[in-house]
Amino acid sequence: MRRRLLVLGAALGLAGLGLATSLRSLGAKALGGPARRTGPLPPGSIYALDSLWTNDHGATFRLAELAGTYLVVALIFTRCPSVCPTLVRQLRVSAQNLPEPVRAQVRFALFSIDPEHDSVAALQAYRAELALDQEHFTLARASADAVRELGATLGFAFSAEAGGLPTHSKLVTLLDRVGKPMLARADLSADPELLLHALQRALGAEGPS
Amino acid sequence: MRALAGRSNPGPQLATMEPFALWLMAGATLLLGLSGLALRAPISASARGGAGPYTAPPAAAAAPVGPDETPDCSMPRESPALQLVPVPSAPFRPFFKGGGAATTVSAFRIAGAPVTRADFLSFLKCYPQWRRSRATAALSEAAYLSDFKSDLDPGSASLEAPVSFVSWFAARAFCASMGLRLPTTVEWERALGNDADRVGAGDSAAGGFAFAMGQPAADLPATRLRTRGVWEWTSDFNSAPEAAGASQFCGDGVRSNAPSDYAAFLRYSFRSSLKAGYALKNLGFRCARDEAS
Numbered sequence: 001m002r003r004r005l006l007v008l009g010a011a012l013g014l015a016g017l018g019l020a021t022s023l024r025s026l027g028a029k030a031l032g033g034p035a036r037r038t039g040p041l042p043p044g045s046i047y048a049l050d051s052l053w054t055n056d057h058g059a060t061f062r063l064a065e066l067a068g069t070y071l072v073v074a075l076i077f078t079r080c081p082s083v084c085p086t087l088v089r090q091l092r093v094s095a096q097n098l099p100e101p102v103r104a105q106v107r108f109a110l111f112s113i114d115p116e117h118d119s120v121a122a123l124q125a126y127r128a129e130l131a132l133d134q135e136h137f138t139l140a141r142a143s144a145d146a147v148r149e150l151g152a153t154l155g156f157a158f159s160a161e162a163g164g165l166p167t168h169s170k171l172v173t174l175l176d177r178v179g180k181p182m183l184a185r186a187d188l189s190a191d192p193e194l195l196l197h198a199l200q201r202a203l204g205a206e207g208p209s
Numbered sequence: 210m211r212a213l214a215g216r217s218n219p220g221p222q223l224a225t226m227e228p229f230a231l232w233l234m235a236g237a238t239l240l241l242g243l244s245g246l247a248l249r250a251p252i253s254a255s256a257r258g259g260a261g262p263y264t265a266p267p268a269a270a271a272a273p274v275g276p277d278e279t280p281d282c283s284m285p286r287e288s289p290a291l292q293l294v295p296v297p298s299a300p301f302r303p304f305f306k307g308g309g310a311a312t313t314v315s316a317f318r319i320a321g322a323p324v325t326r327a328d329f330l331s332f333l334k335c336y337p338q339w340r341r342s343r344a345t346a347a348l349s350e351a352a353y354l355s356d357f358k359s360d361l362d363p364g365s366a367s368l369e370a371p372v373s374f375v376s377w378f379a380a381r382a383f384c385a386s387m388g389l390r391l392p393t394t395v396e397w398e399r400a401l402g403n404d405a406d407r408v409g410a411g412d413s414a415a416g417g418f419a420f421a422m423g424q425p426a427a428d429l430p431a432t433r434l435r436t437r438g439v440w441e442w443t444s445d446f447n448s449a450p451e452a453a454g455a456s457q458f459c460g461d462g463v464r465s466n467a468p469s470d471y472a473a474f475l476r477y478s479f480r481s482s483l484k485a486g487y488a489l490k491n492l493g494f495r496c497a498r499d500e501a502s
Binding site: 040041042043044045047048148149151152153155156157158159179 | 345346347348350377378381444445446447481484485486
């Protein structure tokens with residue numbers, strides 16, 4: 001009996017220790033402390049970048065904080081007259097058409113390439129204008145330097161000219177959970193099912209969770 | 210678990226424990242697992258800029274190594290990589306720019322020559338995260354510094370040669386470590402894209418495409434500003450239209466102001482073919498900074 005109690009105590013203690021460790025690391029993260037890492041990042045992973053971004057709620061974050069889920073990335077700017085809204089609407093429709101189990105594993109991130117003009121308020125207005133839901137869409141801005149770095153990492157060509165509208169390529173990139181680009185397309189209209197099929201393949205390869 | 214299995218002394222012998230204790234252990238493990246799961250980034254948390262499962266690796270411009278290694282972190286003062294040449298503000302017509310109008314390039318300073326292998330070696334001593342063995346695979350392809358014998362052994366090639374086999378990220382980190390930055394493409398072309406007496410010359414004596422690798426602008430001191438037979442990274446190398454075609458490009462980026470400038474065409478083509486992680490034998494860089502700073 002005494003032995004049983006000892007074992008019980010030990011087990012509870014172990015569980016407590018586990019919880020305490022978890023809570024501590026949670027606290028560390030909340031304070032911007034070190035978080036867990038699982039292995040090296042693959043070539044081309046945007047999660048290797050250290051830049052600081054601000055979302056349309058004014059909250060700051062690092063790109064690595066988006067890791068862990070599949071991520072559809074597009075670089076846009078809110079003044080963009082036609083190409084970006086078309087692209088963003090395509091993404092919104094894609095998101096809506098994903099079956100829920102798949103949609104739960106993916107996020108859409110729209111990064112502004114026009115930091116001079118795209119303030120937090122401008123991003124907020126853009127979210128409302130294009131009816132992008134909070135649950136699946138992240139809108140973010142950063143310094144021109146950070147934008148350049150992200151563009152270079154994704155292979156997104158653009159030029160920001162003072163006074164004019166940015167000139168840019170069209171690019172939608174799907175990243176896996178560690179930021180490895182899975183597919184990059186200029187357009188989704190040619191194959192609206194593209195994202196769905198890529199995600200289904202990837203999730204299938206992960207096996208049952 | 211795999212690591213545990215390989216150990217000779219696995220601790221408590223599960224087989225000798227009572228079933229009740231095993232259940233407790235299982236329960237505790239489950240609790241641990243659940244509390245671990247709670248750490249996985251919930252999507253909504255990411256949206257708010259919450260915590261995720263990854264932390265970013267050290268920043269490019271992280272602090273130098275601790276005092277135990279005491280490297281000499283001062284750059285060679287006589288290096289041309291540090292001799293910045295003032296480039297006055299002037300109207301300039303970039304190779305790719307619709308409308309044909311000249312833009313004004315604000316005054317800036319640009320290094321007189323590309324960064325040498327000696328310069329880069331000094332950088333590696335102070336920023337170990339950029340050494341060959343430690344460079345993040347995500348930011349530099351495998352060829353990174355492949356002409357080095359080891360982390361700090363530059364091999365037999367001349368230390369005075371321009372450094373190459375460096376990724377855009379590494380080039381950027383080097384410049385940042387000196388409080389500088391890479392020049393923009395327009396700045397680089399303004400300072401070094403003088404093809405006036407080069408177009409069609411074919412300058413085979415210079416070898417390969419060296420004729421396209423740049424000449425100082427007429428209003429700048431040719432004695433203090435030179436190229437050295439390597440292409441050079443620019444901060445916005447990916448600002449030119451993609452080779453994939455104009456249909457991917459929005460705006461007026463595909464029209465050239467000087468269709469006969471073959472040298473410039475080669476430079477822009479080369480740049481647009483690059484990816485930031487590339488490390489190429491004939492691709493180096495130089496640094497620059499704003500005039501005001």
